[in-house]
Every structure is written in structure tokens, then in C-alpha cells.
Amino acid sequence: MTRSALTTPPPGAAPPEPLPGGPAPGSPLGPHYSHCFGCGPKQPTGLNLTASTPDGVTVTAEFVVGGVHQGAPGLAHGGVLATAMDEVIGMSIWLLRRPYVTGRLETDYLRPVSVGTTLHLRAWCTGVSGRKAYLEAEGRIGAPDGPVAVRAAALFIEVGMEHFAEHGDADAFLAEHHDYEVNP
Numbered sequence: 662m663t664r665s666a667l668t669t670p671p672p673g674a675a676p677p678e679p680l681p682g683g684p685a686p687g688s689p690l691g692p693h694y695s696h697c698f699g700c701g702p703k704q705p706t707g708l709n710l711t712a713s714t715p716d717g718v719t720v721t722a723e724f725v726v727g728g729v730h731q732g733a734p735g736l737a738h739g740g741v742l743a744t745a746m747d748e749v750i751g752m753s754i755w756l757l758r759r760p761y762v763t764g765r766l767e768t769d770y771l772r773p774v775s776v777g778t779t780l781h782l783r784a785w786c787t788g789v790s791g792r793k794a795y796l797e798a799e800g801r802i803g804a805p806d807g808p809v810a811v812r813a814a815a816l817f818i819e820v821g822m823e824h825f826a827e828h829g830d831a832d833a834f835l836a837e838h839h840d841y842e843v844n845p
């Protein structure tokens with residue numbers, strides 16, 4: 662991954678351990694919002710990603726590239742692939758157990774991705790420093806150990822609930838997650 666300094670954790674920013682009360686290894690990570698373009702089951706034009714965590718610290722998901730995701734004929738649009746990376750990385754909020762938003766997303770495209778491909782996505786956190794979480798992801802063609810087509814590195818910034826209340830619709834989130842604890 663050609664990662665910039667902005668998405669590289671500073672010295673001493675250790676990757677997180679599985680948090681008490683976090684999702685158990687092997688469990689699904691539900692959508693954070695039913696109308697989310699990346700993970701929402703009520704978003705018919707979205708990517709409809711369903712994620713899980715094999716170990717409590719990484720996120721996995723499969724993205725089936727369809728005709729609606731094309732850029733060049735028969736090939737996935739790079740922006741759609743970046744969205745998939747953003748989403749699988751963003752699912753780490755359930756593991757970090759705090760609200761974060763994407764500050765910066767860097768993407769390397771290594772191989773073209775044909776329509777009909779199942780892209781096996783994986784994301785993990787490389788370090789947390791204050792409000793900043795450093796995360797990476799990859800998308801592999803056809804199998805969890807298939808050839809890498811896309812890599813991403815991201816800087817996520819922790820925000821409070823007021824971020825969503827002020828700029829979006831916090832009630833819509835809370836209506837679906839009655840038991841969500843901010844900064845448990």
C-alpha cells in the first residue's frame with residue numbers, strides 16, 4: 662500500500678485489542694443505519710454489504726460487483742470500489758465502540774475488477790491516537806486469499822453524537838440502536 666503520512670499511525674499508537682462488550686469473534690456486524698448506501702438493507706440502490714468480524718478486531722464482507730457498479734464496460738467503477746472500502750473500514754466503529762467519520766481515504770487500484778466478481782473485503786485498525794483511528798483494508802478477487810485488486814488506508818476521526826444531531830439526523834440512528842452507548 663502506498664500510504665501517506667496522514668494515514669500512518671504515529672509511533673506508540675498501538676492497534677486496539679478486542680474491547681469488553683464488543684462483538685464476539687465470528688459474529689455479524691449489523692448495518693449502522695438501514696438506509697446507508699454501503700450497508701443498509703432498506704437501500705435498494707446501495708451496495709448492501711453485510712459484514713462480520715472473525716476475531717473481534719478485523720471486519721470482513723463480500724461485495725458482489727453487479728452491472729449497476731460499472732465504470733468502463735464490464736468493469737467496476739473505481740469510486741464504487743472506494744465506497745466499498747470506506748464501508749468495510751467504517752464497520753470498525755462497532756469494534757472500536759465509538760462514533761467515527763472518514764476524514765481521509767486513500768485507495769490503490771491494483772487490478773481491474775470485472776462485473777460478476779465477488780470481492781472479499783477485509784479491514785483492520787493499525788492504531789488509535791486520541792480522536793484519530795488509522796485503518797486499512799483490502800479487496801481480493803474471488804476468495805479471501807485471492808489476488809488483491811484494491812487496497813485502502815484511512816484516517817477516521819472520532820466525533821460525538823452532536824456531529825450527527827447538528828449535521829444529520831441523530832434520531833434516525835438512535836431509533837434503530839436504542840441500546841447504543843456513546844463512549845462506553
Ligand SMILES: CCCCC/C=C\C/C=C\C/C=C\C/C=C\CCCC(=O)SCCNC(=O)CCNC(=O)[C@H](O)C(C)(C)COP(=O)(O)OP(=O)(O)OC[C@H]1O[C@@H](n2cnc3c(N)ncnc32)[C@H](O)[C@@H]1OP(=O)(O)O
Pocket residue numbers: 667693694699747748750751752754759760761762763764765792793816818820822825826829830831832833834835
Ligand atoms: C446519528 C448518530 C450516530 C451516532 C454514532 C454512532 C455510530 C456512527 C453511525 C454512523 C456513521 C459512522 C460511520 C459510518 C460507517 C461507514 C460509512 C463510512 C464512513 C463515512 O463515509 S463518514 C462520512 C464522510 N465523512 C464526513 O462527512 C466527515 C466530514 N468532516 C468533518 O465533519 C470534520 O472535518 C471532522 C469531524 C472529520 C474533523 O473536524 P473537527 O472540527 O471535529 O476536528 P479537527 O478539524 O480539529 O480535526 C481533528 C484532528 O484530525 C485531523 N484531521 C481532520 N481531518 C483530516 C483529514 N482529512 N486529513 C488529515 N487529518 C485530518 C486534524 O488535523 C486534527 O489533527 P490534530 O488534532 O493533530 O491537529
